[in-house]
Amino acid sequence: MIRGYGYLAATGVGIAVLTACGGPVEVDVPDVDAADAAACEAFTDALPDTLADEERVDIEPADAPAAAYGDPPIVVTCGVDSPEGFGPGAQCELVNDVPWYIPSEQYDDLDLDLEITSAWHEPRVQVVMPADLRGDGLEAGIMAVLSPLVDQHLTAVGTCDL
Numbered sequence: 001m002i003r004g005y006g007y008l009a010a011t012g013v014g015i016a017v018l019t020a021c022g023g024p025v026e027v028d029v030p031d032v033d034a035a036d037a038a039a040c041e042a043f044t045d046a047l048p049d050t051l052a053d054e055e056r057v058d059i060e061p062a063d064a065p066a067a068a069y070g071d072p073p074i075v076v077t078c079g080v081d082s083p084e085g086f087g088p089g090a091q092c093e094l095v096n097d098v099p100w101y102i103p104s105e106q107y108d109d110l111d112l113d114l115e116i117t118s119a120w121h122e123p124r125v126q127v128v129m130p131a132d133l134r135g136d137g138l139e140a141g142i143m144a145v146l147s148p149l150v151d152q153h154l155t156a157v158g159t160c161d162l
Contacts, residue, residue: 022071023058023060024057024058024059024060024062025057025058025059025060025068025073025075026059026060027059027060027061027064027066027068027075027077028064028077029061029064029065029066030065030077030078030079030080030081030123031079032065032079032123036079036122036123037065037079039078039123039153039154039155040065040078040079040123041065042153043065043078043125043149043150043153043154044065044066044067044076044078046149046152046153047067047076047146047149048145050069051067051069051074051076051142051145051146052069052070052074052129052133052138052141052142054069054070054073054074055069055070056068056069057069057070057071057073059075064077065077065078065079066078070133072130072132072133073130074127074128074129074130074133074142075127075128076125076126076127076146077125077126077128078123078124078125078154079123079124080117080123080124080125080126081124082119082124083101083103083115083117083119086101086117086119088158090119090160091160092119092120092160093143094159094160095140095143095144095147096143096144096147096148096151097147097151098118098121098143098146098147098150098151099118099119099120099121099158099159099160100116100117100118100119100143100147101116101117101118101119102114102115102116102117102139103115110131110134110135111131112131113128113129113130113131114127114128114129114131114134114139115127115128116129116139116142116143118146118150118154120156120157120158120159120160121150121151121154121155121156121157122154122155122157123154124154125146125150125154127139127142127143127146129142
């Protein structure tokens, strides 16, 4: 079940996504404590081999709590900071009972990369989807695939204001 609950403030969290002529996708490694590292490892180990019909590709560093899919890559990272401007009262997208945060300016501007964050779970997961791949409801499909994994491996600390 997917329900939209409005538009939100911009996030300040950025994920570096670089590719080097077919080489591994370089990702930032979030600074997390041991408990969050264990939860992120379980989450990333459970990620599928394909996401949005894109095959999983190598990342650098290989042990980062992240996965990348396709070229340009869709990057899923566990352990990110809370998005800037997000907090109690923030509205979100509820997908399979998991709340996701999307910055308001990214809803309407399809030329922007899309940052989707599981803001009411800890540690947090963020998906960065390149603007080239936006449209056709891919973001809803990605949230639907990832929601059960977020729910299974991460701790719910709140929910959307409904």
